[in-house]
Amino acid sequence: MAWKDGYLDLVLIPAGVLFPIVYHLWLWRVVRRRPLCSTVGINAATRRLWLFGMMKDNEKKAVLVVQSMRNVIMGSTLMATTAILFCTGVAAILSSTYTVKKPLSDTVFGAHGEYMMALKYVTLLLVFLLSFLSHTAAICTLNQATFLVNTLPSAADLPVTKDYIADVLEKGFLLNLVGNRLFYAGVPLLLWIFGPVLACLCSIVMIPILHSIDMVYVESGSSKGSEVNASTVEMVYESDESVMQV
Structure with missing residues:
Protein backbone atom coordinates (compact mmCIF):
# COMPACT_ATOMS: atom_id res chain seq x y z
CA MET A 1 0.00 0.00 0.00
CA ALA A 2 1.40 3.35 -1.04
CA TRP A 3 2.05 5.99 1.58
CA LYS A 4 -0.27 8.97 1.41
CA ASP A 5 0.03 12.44 2.88
CA GLY A 6 -3.20 12.00 4.80
CA TYR A 7 -1.72 9.20 6.90
CA LEU A 8 0.25 11.75 8.94
CA ASP A 9 -2.99 13.48 9.89
CA LEU A 10 -4.60 10.17 10.82
CA VAL A 11 -1.72 9.31 13.16
CA LEU A 12 -0.43 12.58 14.59
CA ILE A 13 -3.67 14.52 15.10
CA PRO A 14 -5.43 11.83 17.22
CA ALA A 15 -2.19 11.50 19.23
CA GLY A 16 -2.05 15.27 19.72
CA VAL A 17 -5.65 15.24 20.96
CA LEU A 18 -5.15 12.20 23.18
CA PHE A 19 -2.22 13.62 25.18
CA PRO A 20 -4.10 16.67 26.58
CA ILE A 21 -7.18 14.55 27.32
CA VAL A 22 -5.13 12.01 29.28
CA TYR A 23 -3.33 14.80 31.14
CA HIS A 24 -6.56 16.53 32.19
CA LEU A 25 -8.09 13.22 33.28
CA TRP A 26 -5.00 12.67 35.44
CA LEU A 27 -5.28 16.23 36.76
CA TRP A 28 -8.94 15.69 37.64
CA ARG A 29 -7.97 12.54 39.56
CA VAL A 30 -5.24 14.40 41.44
CA VAL A 31 -7.60 17.24 42.34
CA ARG A 32 -10.17 14.75 43.63
CA ARG A 33 -7.71 12.73 45.73
CA ARG A 34 -5.10 15.33 46.77
CA PRO A 35 -6.65 18.76 46.19
CA LEU A 36 -3.92 20.79 47.90
CA CYS A 37 -1.20 19.33 45.67
CA SER A 38 -2.56 21.34 42.72
CA THR A 39 -3.21 25.00 42.12
CA VAL A 40 -6.79 24.16 41.20
CA GLY A 41 -7.49 22.67 44.64
CA ILE A 42 -5.56 25.36 46.52
CA ASN A 43 -7.38 28.15 44.69
CA ALA A 44 -10.74 26.49 45.36
CA ALA A 45 -9.98 26.19 49.09
CA THR A 46 -8.78 29.78 49.40
CA ARG A 47 -11.80 31.08 47.48
CA ARG A 48 -14.06 29.22 49.88
CA LEU A 49 -12.32 30.76 52.89
CA TRP A 50 -12.45 34.19 51.23
CA LEU A 51 -16.16 33.83 50.54
CA PHE A 52 -16.97 32.84 54.13
CA GLY A 53 -14.91 35.78 55.40
CA MET A 54 -16.71 38.20 53.13
CA MET A 55 -20.12 36.90 54.21
CA LYS A 56 -19.17 37.13 57.88
CA ASP A 57 -18.82 40.92 57.70
CA ASN A 58 -20.70 41.68 54.52
CA GLU A 59 -21.80 45.20 55.45
CA LYS A 60 -18.19 46.42 55.54
CA LYS A 61 -16.82 44.25 52.75
CA ALA A 62 -19.60 44.40 50.15
CA VAL A 63 -17.63 46.82 47.96
CA LEU A 64 -14.55 44.58 48.16
CA VAL A 65 -16.62 41.62 46.99
CA VAL A 66 -17.96 43.56 44.01
CA GLN A 67 -14.50 44.82 43.02
CA SER A 68 -12.91 41.38 43.31
CA MET A 69 -15.64 39.70 41.28
CA ARG A 70 -15.51 42.50 38.72
CA ASN A 71 -11.83 41.80 38.09
CA VAL A 72 -12.56 38.13 37.44
CA ILE A 73 -15.50 38.96 35.19
CA MET A 74 -13.36 41.40 33.20
CA GLY A 75 -10.81 38.64 32.58
CA SER A 76 -13.52 36.27 31.37
CA THR A 77 -14.95 39.03 29.19
CA LEU A 78 -11.56 39.61 27.57
CA MET A 79 -11.14 35.90 26.82
CA ALA A 80 -14.69 35.63 25.48
CA THR A 81 -14.13 38.64 23.22
CA THR A 82 -10.86 37.21 21.92
CA ALA A 83 -12.44 33.82 21.27
CA ILE A 84 -15.38 35.27 19.34
CA LEU A 85 -12.98 37.40 17.28
CA PHE A 86 -11.13 34.21 16.31
CA CYS A 87 -14.49 32.64 15.42
CA THR A 88 -15.35 35.61 13.24
CA GLY A 89 -12.01 35.44 11.45
CA VAL A 90 -12.27 31.70 10.81
CA ALA A 91 -15.86 32.06 9.62
CA ALA A 92 -14.77 34.81 7.23
CA ILE A 93 -12.08 32.54 5.81
CA LEU A 94 -14.54 29.67 5.37
CA SER A 95 -17.05 31.86 3.54
CA SER A 96 -14.47 33.46 1.28
CA THR A 97 -13.01 32.34 -2.01
CA TYR A 98 -9.44 33.38 -1.22
CA THR A 99 -6.52 31.08 -1.84
CA VAL A 100 -5.92 30.78 1.90
CA LYS A 101 -8.40 27.89 1.86
CA LYS A 102 -6.17 26.08 -0.59
CA PRO A 103 -2.88 24.34 0.26
CA LEU A 104 -0.41 26.85 1.65
CA SER A 105 2.66 25.11 0.35
CA ASP A 106 3.61 21.76 -1.05
CA THR A 107 6.41 21.56 1.49
CA VAL A 108 3.96 21.22 4.40
CA PHE A 109 3.49 17.60 5.40
CA GLY A 110 0.00 16.16 5.60
CA ALA A 111 -3.15 16.28 3.51
CA HIS A 112 -3.87 19.41 1.45
CA GLY A 113 -7.25 18.63 -0.05
CA GLU A 114 -10.14 21.04 0.10
CA TYR A 115 -12.04 18.71 2.42
CA MET A 116 -9.12 18.51 4.85
CA MET A 117 -8.59 22.27 4.86
CA ALA A 118 -12.29 22.80 5.54
CA LEU A 119 -12.10 20.25 8.38
CA LYS A 120 -9.20 22.13 9.95
CA TYR A 121 -11.01 25.46 9.90
CA VAL A 122 -14.31 23.99 11.13
CA THR A 123 -12.56 22.23 14.03
CA LEU A 124 -10.75 25.44 14.96
CA LEU A 125 -14.02 27.37 14.77
CA LEU A 126 -15.76 24.83 16.99
CA VAL A 127 -13.07 24.92 19.69
CA PHE A 128 -13.03 28.72 19.91
CA LEU A 129 -16.83 28.79 19.89
CA LEU A 130 -16.92 26.37 22.84
CA SER A 131 -14.37 28.56 24.63
CA PHE A 132 -16.58 31.59 24.04
CA LEU A 133 -19.63 29.78 25.39
CA SER A 134 -17.74 28.63 28.49
CA HIS A 135 -16.56 32.15 29.27
CA THR A 136 -20.00 33.67 28.75
CA ALA A 137 -21.51 31.04 31.05
CA ALA A 138 -18.77 31.83 33.59
CA ILE A 139 -19.66 35.54 33.43
CA CYS A 140 -23.33 34.83 34.09
CA THR A 141 -22.52 32.47 36.97
CA LEU A 142 -20.08 34.89 38.61
CA ASN A 143 -22.60 37.71 38.33
CA GLN A 144 -25.15 35.50 40.06
CA ALA A 145 -22.63 34.69 42.82
CA THR A 146 -22.00 38.40 43.36
CA PHE A 147 -25.70 39.06 43.97
CA LEU A 148 -26.01 36.05 46.25
CA VAL A 149 -23.07 37.08 48.44
CA ASN A 150 -24.40 40.58 48.97
CA THR A 151 -28.04 39.58 49.56
CA LEU A 152 -27.52 36.61 51.87
CA PRO A 153 -27.88 38.47 55.23
CA SER A 154 -31.34 39.74 54.23
CA ALA A 155 -32.46 36.50 52.55
CA ALA A 156 -33.66 34.68 55.67
CA ASP A 157 -36.83 33.48 53.96
CA LEU A 158 -35.01 32.04 50.93
CA PRO A 159 -33.50 28.53 50.78
CA VAL A 160 -30.03 29.96 50.17
CA THR A 161 -27.05 28.84 52.22
CA LYS A 162 -23.40 29.77 52.17
CA ASP A 163 -22.56 26.32 50.80
CA TYR A 164 -24.89 26.93 47.85
CA ILE A 165 -23.21 30.28 47.17
CA ALA A 166 -19.77 28.65 47.37
CA ASP A 167 -20.90 26.03 44.84
CA VAL A 168 -22.16 28.73 42.48
CA LEU A 169 -18.86 30.60 42.79
CA GLU A 170 -16.83 27.47 42.12
CA LYS A 171 -19.01 26.64 39.12
CA GLY A 172 -18.18 30.04 37.65
CA PHE A 173 -14.45 29.58 38.16
CA LEU A 174 -14.65 26.04 36.74
CA LEU A 175 -16.33 27.35 33.58
CA ASN A 176 -13.63 30.00 33.37
CA LEU A 177 -10.94 27.31 33.63
CA VAL A 178 -12.61 25.18 30.96
CA GLY A 179 -12.84 28.18 28.65
CA ASN A 180 -9.14 28.94 29.13
CA ARG A 181 -8.10 25.35 28.43
CA LEU A 182 -10.24 25.24 25.30
CA PHE A 183 -8.63 28.48 24.19
CA TYR A 184 -5.19 26.92 24.73
CA ALA A 185 -6.30 23.89 22.70
CA GLY A 186 -6.85 26.22 19.77
CA VAL A 187 -3.11 26.83 19.46
CA PRO A 188 -2.23 23.30 18.21
CA LEU A 189 -5.28 23.37 15.96
CA LEU A 190 -4.13 26.68 14.53
CA SER A 226 -0.32 14.93 53.58
CA GLU A 227 -0.92 15.95 57.20
CA VAL A 228 -0.87 19.62 56.15
CA ASN A 229 -3.27 18.89 53.32
CA ALA A 230 -5.70 17.03 55.56
CA SER A 231 -5.67 19.69 58.27
CA THR A 232 -6.17 22.47 55.76
CA VAL A 233 -9.07 20.70 54.07
CA GLU A 234 -10.71 20.16 57.46
CA MET A 235 -10.19 23.85 58.31
CA VAL A 236 -11.82 24.92 55.05
CA TYR A 237 -14.85 22.70 55.21
CA GLU A 238 -15.36 22.76 58.96
CA SER A 239 -15.48 26.54 58.90
CA ASP A 240 -19.17 26.14 58.05
CA GLU A 241 -20.03 26.13 61.74
CA SER A 242 -17.82 28.99 62.90
CA VAL A 243 -17.82 31.53 60.08
CA MET A 244 -21.51 32.21 59.51
CA GLN A 245 -24.87 30.85 60.53
CA VAL A 246 -27.64 31.02 57.97
Whole structure:
Protein backbone atom coordinates (compact mmCIF):
# COMPACT_ATOMS: atom_id res chain seq x y z
CA MET A 1 0.00 0.00 0.00
CA ALA A 2 1.40 3.35 -1.04
CA TRP A 3 2.05 5.99 1.58
CA LYS A 4 -0.27 8.97 1.41
CA ASP A 5 0.03 12.44 2.88
CA GLY A 6 -3.20 12.00 4.80
CA TYR A 7 -1.72 9.20 6.90
CA LEU A 8 0.25 11.75 8.94
CA ASP A 9 -2.99 13.48 9.89
CA LEU A 10 -4.60 10.17 10.82
CA VAL A 11 -1.72 9.31 13.16
CA LEU A 12 -0.43 12.58 14.59
CA ILE A 13 -3.67 14.52 15.10
CA PRO A 14 -5.43 11.83 17.22
CA ALA A 15 -2.19 11.50 19.23
CA GLY A 16 -2.05 15.27 19.72
CA VAL A 17 -5.65 15.24 20.96
CA LEU A 18 -5.15 12.20 23.18
CA PHE A 19 -2.22 13.62 25.18
CA PRO A 20 -4.10 16.67 26.58
CA ILE A 21 -7.18 14.55 27.32
CA VAL A 22 -5.13 12.01 29.28
CA TYR A 23 -3.33 14.80 31.14
CA HIS A 24 -6.56 16.53 32.19
CA LEU A 25 -8.09 13.22 33.28
CA TRP A 26 -5.00 12.67 35.44
CA LEU A 27 -5.28 16.23 36.76
CA TRP A 28 -8.94 15.69 37.64
CA ARG A 29 -7.97 12.54 39.56
CA VAL A 30 -5.24 14.40 41.44
CA VAL A 31 -7.60 17.24 42.34
CA ARG A 32 -10.17 14.75 43.63
CA ARG A 33 -7.71 12.73 45.73
CA ARG A 34 -5.10 15.33 46.77
CA PRO A 35 -6.65 18.76 46.19
CA LEU A 36 -3.92 20.79 47.90
CA CYS A 37 -1.20 19.33 45.67
CA SER A 38 -2.56 21.34 42.72
CA THR A 39 -3.21 25.00 42.12
CA VAL A 40 -6.79 24.16 41.20
CA GLY A 41 -7.49 22.67 44.64
CA ILE A 42 -5.56 25.36 46.52
CA ASN A 43 -7.38 28.15 44.69
CA ALA A 44 -10.74 26.49 45.36
CA ALA A 45 -9.98 26.19 49.09
CA THR A 46 -8.78 29.78 49.40
CA ARG A 47 -11.80 31.08 47.48
CA ARG A 48 -14.06 29.22 49.88
CA LEU A 49 -12.32 30.76 52.89
CA TRP A 50 -12.45 34.19 51.23
CA LEU A 51 -16.16 33.83 50.54
CA PHE A 52 -16.97 32.84 54.13
CA GLY A 53 -14.91 35.78 55.40
CA MET A 54 -16.71 38.20 53.13
CA MET A 55 -20.12 36.90 54.21
CA LYS A 56 -19.17 37.13 57.88
CA ASP A 57 -18.82 40.92 57.70
CA ASN A 58 -20.70 41.68 54.52
CA GLU A 59 -21.80 45.20 55.45
CA LYS A 60 -18.19 46.42 55.54
CA LYS A 61 -16.82 44.25 52.75
CA ALA A 62 -19.60 44.40 50.15
CA VAL A 63 -17.63 46.82 47.96
CA LEU A 64 -14.55 44.58 48.16
CA VAL A 65 -16.62 41.62 46.99
CA VAL A 66 -17.96 43.56 44.01
CA GLN A 67 -14.50 44.82 43.02
CA SER A 68 -12.91 41.38 43.31
CA MET A 69 -15.64 39.70 41.28
CA ARG A 70 -15.51 42.50 38.72
CA ASN A 71 -11.83 41.80 38.09
CA VAL A 72 -12.56 38.13 37.44
CA ILE A 73 -15.50 38.96 35.19
CA MET A 74 -13.36 41.40 33.20
CA GLY A 75 -10.81 38.64 32.58
CA SER A 76 -13.52 36.27 31.37
CA THR A 77 -14.95 39.03 29.19
CA LEU A 78 -11.56 39.61 27.57
CA MET A 79 -11.14 35.90 26.82
CA ALA A 80 -14.69 35.63 25.48
CA THR A 81 -14.13 38.64 23.22
CA THR A 82 -10.86 37.21 21.92
CA ALA A 83 -12.44 33.82 21.27
CA ILE A 84 -15.38 35.27 19.34
CA LEU A 85 -12.98 37.40 17.28
CA PHE A 86 -11.13 34.21 16.31
CA CYS A 87 -14.49 32.64 15.42
CA THR A 88 -15.35 35.61 13.24
CA GLY A 89 -12.01 35.44 11.45
CA VAL A 90 -12.27 31.70 10.81
CA ALA A 91 -15.86 32.06 9.62
CA ALA A 92 -14.77 34.81 7.23
CA ILE A 93 -12.08 32.54 5.81
CA LEU A 94 -14.54 29.67 5.37
CA SER A 95 -17.05 31.86 3.54
CA SER A 96 -14.47 33.46 1.28
CA THR A 97 -13.01 32.34 -2.01
CA TYR A 98 -9.44 33.38 -1.22
CA THR A 99 -6.52 31.08 -1.84
CA VAL A 100 -5.92 30.78 1.90
CA LYS A 101 -8.40 27.89 1.86
CA LYS A 102 -6.17 26.08 -0.59
CA PRO A 103 -2.88 24.34 0.26
CA LEU A 104 -0.41 26.85 1.65
CA SER A 105 2.66 25.11 0.35
CA ASP A 106 3.61 21.76 -1.05
CA THR A 107 6.41 21.56 1.49
CA VAL A 108 3.96 21.22 4.40
CA PHE A 109 3.49 17.60 5.40
CA GLY A 110 0.00 16.16 5.60
CA ALA A 111 -3.15 16.28 3.51
CA HIS A 112 -3.87 19.41 1.45
CA GLY A 113 -7.25 18.63 -0.05
CA GLU A 114 -10.14 21.04 0.10
CA TYR A 115 -12.04 18.71 2.42
CA MET A 116 -9.12 18.51 4.85
CA MET A 117 -8.59 22.27 4.86
CA ALA A 118 -12.29 22.80 5.54
CA LEU A 119 -12.10 20.25 8.38
CA LYS A 120 -9.20 22.13 9.95
CA TYR A 121 -11.01 25.46 9.90
CA VAL A 122 -14.31 23.99 11.13
CA THR A 123 -12.56 22.23 14.03
CA LEU A 124 -10.75 25.44 14.96
CA LEU A 125 -14.02 27.37 14.77
CA LEU A 126 -15.76 24.83 16.99
CA VAL A 127 -13.07 24.92 19.69
CA PHE A 128 -13.03 28.72 19.91
CA LEU A 129 -16.83 28.79 19.89
CA LEU A 130 -16.92 26.37 22.84
CA SER A 131 -14.37 28.56 24.63
CA PHE A 132 -16.58 31.59 24.04
CA LEU A 133 -19.63 29.78 25.39
CA SER A 134 -17.74 28.63 28.49
CA HIS A 135 -16.56 32.15 29.27
CA THR A 136 -20.00 33.67 28.75
CA ALA A 137 -21.51 31.04 31.05
CA ALA A 138 -18.77 31.83 33.59
CA ILE A 139 -19.66 35.54 33.43
CA CYS A 140 -23.33 34.83 34.09
CA THR A 141 -22.52 32.47 36.97
CA LEU A 142 -20.08 34.89 38.61
CA ASN A 143 -22.60 37.71 38.33
CA GLN A 144 -25.15 35.50 40.06
CA ALA A 145 -22.63 34.69 42.82
CA THR A 146 -22.00 38.40 43.36
CA PHE A 147 -25.70 39.06 43.97
CA LEU A 148 -26.01 36.05 46.25
CA VAL A 149 -23.07 37.08 48.44
CA ASN A 150 -24.40 40.58 48.97
CA THR A 151 -28.04 39.58 49.56
CA LEU A 152 -27.52 36.61 51.87
CA PRO A 153 -27.88 38.47 55.23
CA SER A 154 -31.34 39.74 54.23
CA ALA A 155 -32.46 36.50 52.55
CA ALA A 156 -33.66 34.68 55.67
CA ASP A 157 -36.83 33.48 53.96
CA LEU A 158 -35.01 32.04 50.93
CA PRO A 159 -33.50 28.53 50.78
CA VAL A 160 -30.03 29.96 50.17
CA THR A 161 -27.05 28.84 52.22
CA LYS A 162 -23.40 29.77 52.17
CA ASP A 163 -22.56 26.32 50.80
CA TYR A 164 -24.89 26.93 47.85
CA ILE A 165 -23.21 30.28 47.17
CA ALA A 166 -19.77 28.65 47.37
CA ASP A 167 -20.90 26.03 44.84
CA VAL A 168 -22.16 28.73 42.48
CA LEU A 169 -18.86 30.60 42.79
CA GLU A 170 -16.83 27.47 42.12
CA LYS A 171 -19.01 26.64 39.12
CA GLY A 172 -18.18 30.04 37.65
CA PHE A 173 -14.45 29.58 38.16
CA LEU A 174 -14.65 26.04 36.74
CA LEU A 175 -16.33 27.35 33.58
CA ASN A 176 -13.63 30.00 33.37
CA LEU A 177 -10.94 27.31 33.63
CA VAL A 178 -12.61 25.18 30.96
CA GLY A 179 -12.84 28.18 28.65
CA ASN A 180 -9.14 28.94 29.13
CA ARG A 181 -8.10 25.35 28.43
CA LEU A 182 -10.24 25.24 25.30
CA PHE A 183 -8.63 28.48 24.19
CA TYR A 184 -5.19 26.92 24.73
CA ALA A 185 -6.30 23.89 22.70
CA GLY A 186 -6.85 26.22 19.77
CA VAL A 187 -3.11 26.83 19.46
CA PRO A 188 -2.23 23.30 18.21
CA LEU A 189 -5.28 23.37 15.96
CA LEU A 190 -4.13 26.68 14.53
CA LEU A 191 -0.75 25.11 13.76
CA TRP A 192 -2.55 22.16 12.14
CA ILE A 193 -3.18 24.46 9.17
CA PHE A 194 0.57 24.26 8.50
CA GLY A 195 0.70 20.51 8.97
CA PRO A 196 0.04 17.78 11.56
CA VAL A 197 3.68 17.63 12.70
CA LEU A 198 3.61 21.13 14.20
CA ALA A 199 0.22 20.49 15.78
CA CYS A 200 1.35 17.29 17.47
CA LEU A 201 4.62 18.83 18.68
CA CYS A 202 2.81 21.85 20.10
CA SER A 203 0.33 19.60 21.90
CA ILE A 204 3.16 17.60 23.46
CA VAL A 205 5.12 20.70 24.49
CA MET A 206 2.04 22.16 26.20
CA ILE A 207 1.79 19.19 28.59
CA PRO A 208 4.88 19.99 30.73
CA ILE A 209 3.98 23.70 30.63
CA LEU A 210 0.50 23.03 31.98
CA HIS A 211 1.92 20.55 34.49
CA SER A 212 4.27 23.18 35.91
CA ILE A 213 1.32 25.58 36.23
CA ASP A 214 -1.16 23.11 37.72
CA MET A 215 0.96 21.24 40.24
CA VAL A 216 2.45 22.37 43.55
CA TYR A 217 5.27 20.44 45.20
CA VAL A 218 6.04 20.61 48.92
CA GLU A 219 9.73 20.44 49.77
CA SER A 220 9.11 18.61 53.03
CA GLY A 221 8.36 14.90 53.36
CA SER A 222 5.28 13.40 51.80
CA SER A 223 3.81 12.33 55.14
CA LYS A 224 4.10 15.82 56.54
CA GLY A 225 2.65 17.28 53.38
CA SER A 226 -0.32 14.93 53.58
CA GLU A 227 -0.92 15.95 57.20
CA VAL A 228 -0.87 19.62 56.15
CA ASN A 229 -3.27 18.89 53.32
CA ALA A 230 -5.70 17.03 55.56
CA SER A 231 -5.67 19.69 58.27
CA THR A 232 -6.17 22.47 55.76
CA VAL A 233 -9.07 20.70 54.07
CA GLU A 234 -10.71 20.16 57.46
CA MET A 235 -10.19 23.85 58.31
CA VAL A 236 -11.82 24.92 55.05
CA TYR A 237 -14.85 22.70 55.21
CA GLU A 238 -15.36 22.76 58.96
CA SER A 239 -15.48 26.54 58.90
CA ASP A 240 -19.17 26.14 58.05
CA GLU A 241 -20.03 26.13 61.74
CA SER A 242 -17.82 28.99 62.90
CA VAL A 243 -17.82 31.53 60.08
CA MET A 244 -21.51 32.21 59.51
CA GLN A 245 -24.87 30.85 60.53
CA VAL A 246 -27.64 31.02 57.97
